[in-house]
Amino acid sequence: MELIENELEFLQKTDDNIYRTIFEAEPIPNSRRESGIGGINRYADLEGFDNSEIVLETAKRLDKIKKKLYIQTKSFDEIIELTKNKEDMLASVPAIQPIANKDLRRTASGWGYRVHPIYKIRLFHYGMDFTAPTGTEVFSTGNGTVIEARRSRGFGNTILIDHGYGYKTRYAHLNSFNVRKGQEVIRGDVIAFVGNTGRSTAPHLHYEVIRNGKKINPVNYYFNDLSPEEYDRMIVLSMKSGQSFD
Numbered sequence: 072m073e074l075i076e077n078e079l080e081f082l083q084k085t086d087d088n089i090y091r092t093i094f095e096a097e098p099i100p101n102s103r104r105e106s107g108i109g110g111i112n113r114y115a116d117l118e119g120f121d122n123s124e125i126v127l128e129t130a131k132r133l134d135k136i137k138k139k140l141y142i143q144t145k146s147f148d149e150i151i152e153l154t155k156n157k158e159d160m161l162a163s164v165p166a167i168q169p170i171a172n173k174d175l176r177r178t179a180s181g182w183g184y185r186v187h188p189i190y191k192i193r194l195f196h197y198g199m200d201f202t203a204p205t206g207t208e209v210f211s212t213g214n215g216t217v218i219e220a221r222r223s224r225g226f227g228n229t230i231l232i233d234h235g236y237g238y239k240t241r242y243a244h245l246n247s248f249n250v251r252k253g254q255e256v257i258r259g260d261v262i263a264f265v266g267n268t269g270r271s272t273a274p275h276l277h278y279e280v281i282r283n284g285k286k287i288n289p290v291n292y293y294f295n296d297l298s299p300e301e302y303d304r305m306i307v308l309s310m311k312s313g314q315s316f317d
């Protein structure tokens with residue numbers, strides 16, 4: 072029983088300090104874990120024997136273990152549910168680069184003020200440009216649904232994906248589409264091919280990450296395929312270029 076109690080205590084501690092913390096659940100109060108089992112005469116039939124004392128003590132201790140195990144099981148059920156939701160969230164949020172760019176040579180221009188290639192004035196560039204030859208594969212950066220696959224004047228052929236959890240991504244100046252509006256995609260699916268359509272000066276992909284309706288810096292959303300060192304280099308490269316391609 073002592074061994075079981077020790078193991079149980081270890082499980083409770085890791086549950087409260089690690090699992091419940093990661094998945095943003097409140098720790099279970101000690102009072103709930105330690106609370107006894109109700110009923111005044113619960114052990115009445117164990118009284119009046121020569122060895123009643125040890126039998127009673129054992130019965131009470133076992134009941135307490137049973138109760139703690141039950142609470143722990145309930146807690147794990149709750150954690151499993153929370154993990155499921157997080158798994159879906161982690162698969163949906165944009166987390167890779169939209170084209171193959173392992174050596175980062177295709178990072179052309181990042182977030183911030185840039186000289187616009189056509190207007191020749193400084194404009195805020197709300198995305199990231201990747202230079203690549205026409206026909207290069209473009210990937211969906213997270214699971215989601217294609218809510219736009221159309222031609223527009225500025226963006227040229229453009230795709231908008233809704234990832235849920237407040238996230239959308241845009242892919243612009245595409246040569247051609249590989250998906251239709253309404254189609255569900257998973258991270259890494261080839262959704263289109265790089266092009267030079269719309270207001271663009273050379274074949275490239277213009278990529279945007281949108282959170283709750285606001286465009287945000289995509290550089291923070293490549294955590295699945297960049298090491299910390301590569302991430303630092305990407306920041307430097309995307310800051311260096313003074314001109315965007317659109």
Ligand SMILES: [Zn+2]
Pocket residue numbers: 196198199200276277278315316317
């Ligand atoms: Zn751009």
